[in-house]
Each structure stands twice: as C-alpha cells, then as structure tokens.
Amino acid sequence: MTGFAAGTAVRVRDDWPETRGPVHIRTPHYLRGMRGEVVRPLGAFPNPEDLAFARTAPVIPLYHVRFDQPSIWGEGRSGDEVVVEIFEHWLEPV
Amino acid sequence: MDKDLFRAHHDLGGVSKFLCEPIDKEPHILTDFDREVDAIRQVLAAKKLMTTDELRRGIEAIPEEDYHRLSYYQRWIRSITDNMLRRGVVTEAELRAALEGQ
Amino acid sequence: MNLLETDSAALLAAVRRVLIAKGVLTDAEIADRIAKTEQASPALGARMVAKGWLEPDYRALLLEDGTKAAETLGIMIRGAPPLGVLENTPLVHNLVVCTLCSCYPRAVLGYPPFWFKSAAYRARAVRDPRGVLAEWGTLLPDNVRVRVVDSTADYRWMVLPQRPAGTEGWDEAQLAAIVREGDMIGVTVPDGARLREKTLYPER
Structure with missing residues (x-):
C-alpha cells in the first residue's frame, strides 16, 4: 500500500467495469476521471467488489475525498463540494 | 463523454431523468412485510450467510424496470433469495415446493 | 418463470x-x-447532538470517533458500520445522501425514511443540493458552503447541526427534543433557526 496523506491531490480512475460484465463497485459513476483532494484516511476495509460475490476480500485503505461540486456537473454554486468514501485502488496520484 | 451512458442503473447520483422529480417527504409507515425482510437480512448477516455487499449486488442485479417498480424491501427479498440460492443455503426445488404449499 | x-x-x-x-x-x-x-430511533442521535452542544469534550469525541461517542451513551454500534459525525459550522452545511443504495446511520437514527431511499433524493442531492434543501424550506445564507457527503462504502454519516440561538440555558433533554431526523441528515436545521428564517423571509 502506498497510502495517501490528507491534502494529497488525486484522480479517480476513469474506468468502467460495469460495461464489461457483472460487478459491484462503490465508486459512483459521476466521479470517474475527476480530480479531488484527500480529506483524511478512513482506515481499511475488505474490498466490497469481492465481498459482493462471496470471494476472499483483501483489505484496502479507504479515504474521504473532496471534489469541487460545480466542476463535476458544470453547474452549481462556487465553493460547494462533494465528499465521498473511495477505496485506494480507485485513486491515482495527480 | 456522457457518463450517464455507461453507468449501472442503480448508480443514481445526478442522473438527469430524476432531476425534476419532487421528493416525496411524506412519512411512509413500514409494513410487517418490510420489518420482517429487514430482520431476516440482519439475522443472515449475523450468521455470516450474507454480507451487505452481497445484498447490494443482488439488488443491483434486478433489471432496471423492476428496480424502479419494486418497493425498497421488495428489492431486498429478491436479493436475499438470489443470494441464498447462490450460496446453496436453499435450493430452487425447496423454494418451489414451499411456494406450491402456500 | x-x-x-x-x-x-x-x-x-x-x-x-x-x-x-x-x-x-x-x-x-x-x-x-x-x-x-x-429500539433505534432519531431520539438516540438527538441525545448525542444535545450532549455535544453542552460538553466540549463530548463534541470533540463525536467528531473524532462517532462510534465511541455513541457507545459512551450506551448505544450499541457493535456489528454495525463505523459512525462518522460531520459538523455544521457558520460557514459549512453538510448534507448526507447515498447515491448507490441507501446507506443510513441506522444505529443512531433507526430505519431510513422513505425520502432518503427515493430515486429523486439520491439523484438530486449531489447535483442540486440547494434545490433539495429548498424543498424542506431550508434556505442557507449565501456565504455558507454546502458539503454533500455521498455515503458510498463502509462508514455511516450523521450531521451535528449548529445549536440554534434562543436555546441558552436549556438542559440536555430540552435540547434533544428540538433535534429531528432531518437535522441529522442535513435536509433541515433545528427548529429555532428555522423559525428565525421564516421570520426573516415570511413569503417563503
């Protein structure tokens, strides 16, 4: 595990596993490819993508990540934000 | 790229077709059916027979039209059944026999 | 079939x-x-909020470790996901949603209400939070930022609202009585403040 500290600039992977077959993922579609900033680490949890299929699930770090809300939608109030729990394997450093 | 095209149908954040829909803020009283399904899920989880993510997967596997037509706990009982079958806790023959016996 | x-x-x-x-x-x-x-109902979360308003040490514990803060009051979290608490301030208003399903802090608020599980709330809260708040009559001053928390994974989130003016000298039970379910998800704010807003903008 590499580990992202609070304040690290990250990008959510622009990947669409749901287009390739049955999956269960906890990264909302509207964040794929978006840049955000780690608010804080939230510990580590078994990967839900495996738990969902009753497979052995490796424990993966989870982060609270902040995104600029108007940038996601191209509308909204400047300064508003969206904060989301995202697993480390969905994040890449910017 | 229009992300809306690739999303799974349960992945509802920001989805255009619901943006103009008012929110039903009225209280909806839970039924005995609702409470029972909710409790069975909890008992199965406590016995390590179904994780939250298996419940979610089963709900997400419901075809879009049914997903939006069914009530919240109607989706749950479908998913619970699906997962009990997948894990072999119950068999299709047992369920069909129980349905015929009703 | x-x-x-x-x-x-x-x-x-x-x-x-x-x-x-x-x-x-x-x-x-x-x-x-x-x-x-x-046995779980919004009254549990309301007790935590009221205690947090009265005791700085408990407020710090709420924000640091919501699970421990709940268990301090005898609220059983064991077996449930960890609880995180989000603090409203004069400059930040938190709103909790689960766009993927219906993750809800059940241990401290009880069964999720119908609206929280609805497609309209799940779709709109992340994209048009101020429009959603307006449906509840919750109008924020222009200088307040909205932070939407999309509850996607292993935590459950509740909001610690601001203590409304006009409640000075109230005890824990009196304070807990004005804290409602929606206040702890962020669609509303506790009554005192809402009444003041209505006085300022009677046409709304």
Missing part, C-alpha cells in the same frame, strides 16, 4: 419457511431482531 420474479409476499413466506425448516434461523430470532431494530 424466474423464481425471483415471484410475488414478493409469497417469496418472503417461502424463503422464511425453508430457512426455518432447515434450521438456518428461527421465528424467535426474527422477532427478536425486529424488536431490537425498533
């Missing part, structure tokens, strides 16, 4: 009967679980 498309009531009866016949679970376990679940 696909078994899963069976009428839901019949499906529940059949699944329940088979699970019980096979000794997987019992009627008593189901009844016990229903009874335990009904």
Whole structure:
C-alpha cells in the first residue's frame, strides 16, 4: 500500500467495469476521471467488489475525498463540494 | 463523454431523468412485510450467510424496470433469495415446493 | 418463470419457511431482531447532538470517533458500520445522501425514511443540493458552503447541526427534543433557526 496523506491531490480512475460484465463497485459513476483532494484516511476495509460475490476480500485503505461540486456537473454554486468514501485502488496520484 | 451512458442503473447520483422529480417527504409507515425482510437480512448477516455487499449486488442485479417498480424491501427479498440460492443455503426445488404449499 | 420474479409476499413466506425448516434461523430470532431494530430511533442521535452542544469534550469525541461517542451513551454500534459525525459550522452545511443504495446511520437514527431511499433524493442531492434543501424550506445564507457527503462504502454519516440561538440555558433533554431526523441528515436545521428564517423571509 502506498497510502495517501490528507491534502494529497488525486484522480479517480476513469474506468468502467460495469460495461464489461457483472460487478459491484462503490465508486459512483459521476466521479470517474475527476480530480479531488484527500480529506483524511478512513482506515481499511475488505474490498466490497469481492465481498459482493462471496470471494476472499483483501483489505484496502479507504479515504474521504473532496471534489469541487460545480466542476463535476458544470453547474452549481462556487465553493460547494462533494465528499465521498473511495477505496485506494480507485485513486491515482495527480 | 456522457457518463450517464455507461453507468449501472442503480448508480443514481445526478442522473438527469430524476432531476425534476419532487421528493416525496411524506412519512411512509413500514409494513410487517418490510420489518420482517429487514430482520431476516440482519439475522443472515449475523450468521455470516450474507454480507451487505452481497445484498447490494443482488439488488443491483434486478433489471432496471423492476428496480424502479419494486418497493425498497421488495428489492431486498429478491436479493436475499438470489443470494441464498447462490450460496446453496436453499435450493430452487425447496423454494418451489414451499411456494406450491402456500 | 424466474423464481425471483415471484410475488414478493409469497417469496418472503417461502424463503422464511425453508430457512426455518432447515434450521438456518428461527421465528424467535426474527422477532427478536425486529424488536431490537425498533429500539433505534432519531431520539438516540438527538441525545448525542444535545450532549455535544453542552460538553466540549463530548463534541470533540463525536467528531473524532462517532462510534465511541455513541457507545459512551450506551448505544450499541457493535456489528454495525463505523459512525462518522460531520459538523455544521457558520460557514459549512453538510448534507448526507447515498447515491448507490441507501446507506443510513441506522444505529443512531433507526430505519431510513422513505425520502432518503427515493430515486429523486439520491439523484438530486449531489447535483442540486440547494434545490433539495429548498424543498424542506431550508434556505442557507449565501456565504455558507454546502458539503454533500455521498455515503458510498463502509462508514455511516450523521450531521451535528449548529445549536440554534434562543436555546441558552436549556438542559440536555430540552435540547434533544428540538433535534429531528432531518437535522441529522442535513435536509433541515433545528427548529429555532428555522423559525428565525421564516421570520426573516415570511413569503417563503
């Protein structure tokens, strides 16, 4: 595990596993490819993508990540934000 | 790229077709059916027979039209059944026999 | 016909009967679980909020470790996901949603309300939070930022609202009585402040 500290600039992977077959993922579609900033680490949890299929699930770090809300939608109030729990394997450093 | 095209149908954040829909803020009283399904899920989880993510997967596997037509706990009982079958806790023959016996 | 498309009531009866016949679970376990679940209600979260308003140390614990803060009051979290608490301030207003399903801080608020599970709330809260708030009559000053928290994974989130003016000298029970379910999800703010808003903008 590499580990992202609070304040690290990250990008959510622009990947669409749901287009390739049955999956269960906890990264909302509207964040794929978006840049955000780690608010804080939230510990580590078994990967839900495996738990969902009753497979052995490796424990993966989870982060609270902040995104600029108007940038996601191209509308909204400047300064508003969206904060989301995202697993480390969905994040890449910017 | 229009992300809306690739999303799974349960992945509802920001989805255009619901943006103009008012929110039903009225209280909806839970039924005995609702409470029972909710409790069975909890008992199965406590016995390590179904994780939250298996419940979610089963709900997400419901075809879009049914997903939006069914009530919240109607989706749950479908998913619970699906997962009990997948894990072999119950068999299709047992369920069909129980349905015929009703 | 696909078994899963069976009428839901019949499906529940059949699944329940088979699970019980096979000794997987019992009627008593189901009844016990229903009874335990009904013990949780927004009154639990309201107690935590009121105590947080009165005691700086407890407020710090709430924000640091919501699970521990709940257990301090005898609220059982064990077996449930960890609880995180989000603090409203004069400059930040938190709004909780689960766009993927319906993750809700059940241990401290009880069953999720219908609106929280609705497609309209799940779709709109992340994209048009101020429009959603307006449906509840919650109008934020222009200098307040909205932070939407999309509850996607292993935590459950509740909001610690701001203590409304006009409640000076109130005790914990009096304060807890004005904290509602929606205040702890962020669609509303506790009554005192809402009444003041209505006085300022009577046309709304």
